Amino acid sequence: MEVGFIYHSFAYIYDRLMYDIDYSKWADYIENIFKVYNCKPSLLLDLGCGTGNFCIEMAKRGYDMIGVDISVDMLNCAKQKSEEHGLNILYLNQDMTDFELYGTVDAIVCLMDSINYVLYKKDIKRMLKLVKNYLNPGGLFIFDVNTPYKFEEVFGNNVFYDISDEITYIWQNYYNRRTKICEFELTFFVRDNEGYKKYDEVHYERCYDNNEIKGLIESSKLKLLNVYDELKLCPPPKKSQRNFYVCEANK
Template sequence: MCQGDRKDWRTSCEAKEDLKENRGVIAIYRDFAFLYDRLMWDVDYIGWADYVEGMFERSKVNPRLIADLGCGTGSFCLEMAKRGYEMIGIDQSVEMLNCAKQKTLDAGADILYLNQDMTSFELYGTVDAITCLMDSVNYVTYKNDLKRLFRLVNNYLNPDGLFLFDINSPYKFEQI
C-alpha cells in the first residue's frame, strides 16, 4: 500500500505509464502521493463518513451515487464504499489515484476513479451527492475557477442532491 516504505510504494502504486513521463515535476507529486497518507495519519475518515451521513439524514437526502472531488488517495471514498455507497473519486493527480486504486483493490471494493481537475470535471450523468472534503476547495485559488466549480456541481448534481464541502477560513488561520 502507499503508506509503506518507498520500495513497497513503488511496486504497488506506480503505474507503468508513469515511468515514461518526465521525472522532474512529476516526481514532486509522486513523492507527495507517497507521503499523503502518512501526513494525514490523524484524519478520522470514519468520523468524516459519520458526519457526512448525518448531513444526508438532516437534509433528508438518501444518495446512492456520490462523487468525491479532490479524492486524493481515496480513503474517504473507500470508507463510504464500505457503507454501501457507489463512489466516484475525482482527482487531478495520477499518483494519488494510483494509490487510491491500490487501496481499493486491496480492500476488494469497487470505486470509479477519474483523473480530472475539479474545476473542469465531466461525468456521464448526474449524481445524488458531491463531496469536496479535507479543505480541497482551498486549492481553487481563482474566483473564475471557483465559479466554474460551482457551475459544474450544479450541472452534475441531481435537483434534490446535496453538495458538501469544507474550507479553511481566516478564523482558522488566525485563531487555531
C-alpha cells in the first residue's frame, strides 16, 4: 500500500495525535549536531516533512526550508499552517526516495522514523544517492530510525490505546521477525460537530539493524560521522528505541 494513500485521512488528525512531540526540542537537537560538526547551514531539506511542524520550527529560527512529502493531504496541512505563521516554505509533493530539487542544499534531515516506512533497501539506496547528489560539500544528512529493540520489545504484537474527549485511538501491532515488517492497524474516533467520526488506517514499517543502515550509508558514498541515542549526543545503549545517524557529503 502506498504511503501517500494511507496518509489520506490520517493527515488531518496527525497533529492532534502527535501533541506530545516537542518539535522545539527536536530542532534544538538538530542545531546542536550542526554545532558539533561546525556546520552552518542556511538552506535545509526535510524529507518526509509530513504536516510541516519541523519545517515551521526551523523556519522560525531563520533557516530557509524545503519540505518533501508524498502525501498531498499532509502538504496541504503544512502549507496552511506555514501561511498562518507568515512563513514562506517550499513544499514539494514527491516521493522522498525519488525526489528532485532545483539545486543543492546545505543540510538534509529525515526524521520521525520516516526511513522505517521505506520497506525495501533498494529504495533507501536510491534515496541516499540522491541525498549525496543534492548536498553541498561538507553538508550533513541527519536521520533517525526505530531500533530492533523497539520493534521486538515495544511494538511487538502489542495493543496501545488512548481515550479522551476529543480523540480516541486503538493501535494494534503485528511484528513479523522473519520479514522484519511491522503492521500497525489504527482506528480513531475523532470528535466533530455531529459527534464522532471513525477513521481506519493500516501502516507498515520495516526494522533495519545498525549493520544494515551502515552498509546502506557506505554504498551511497556518504561518510558516517556518528550514531547517537535518541535526542542525545552519546552512543546508543542496547535498549535504545531510536537511533540518530549523522552523515557528511565529501568535502
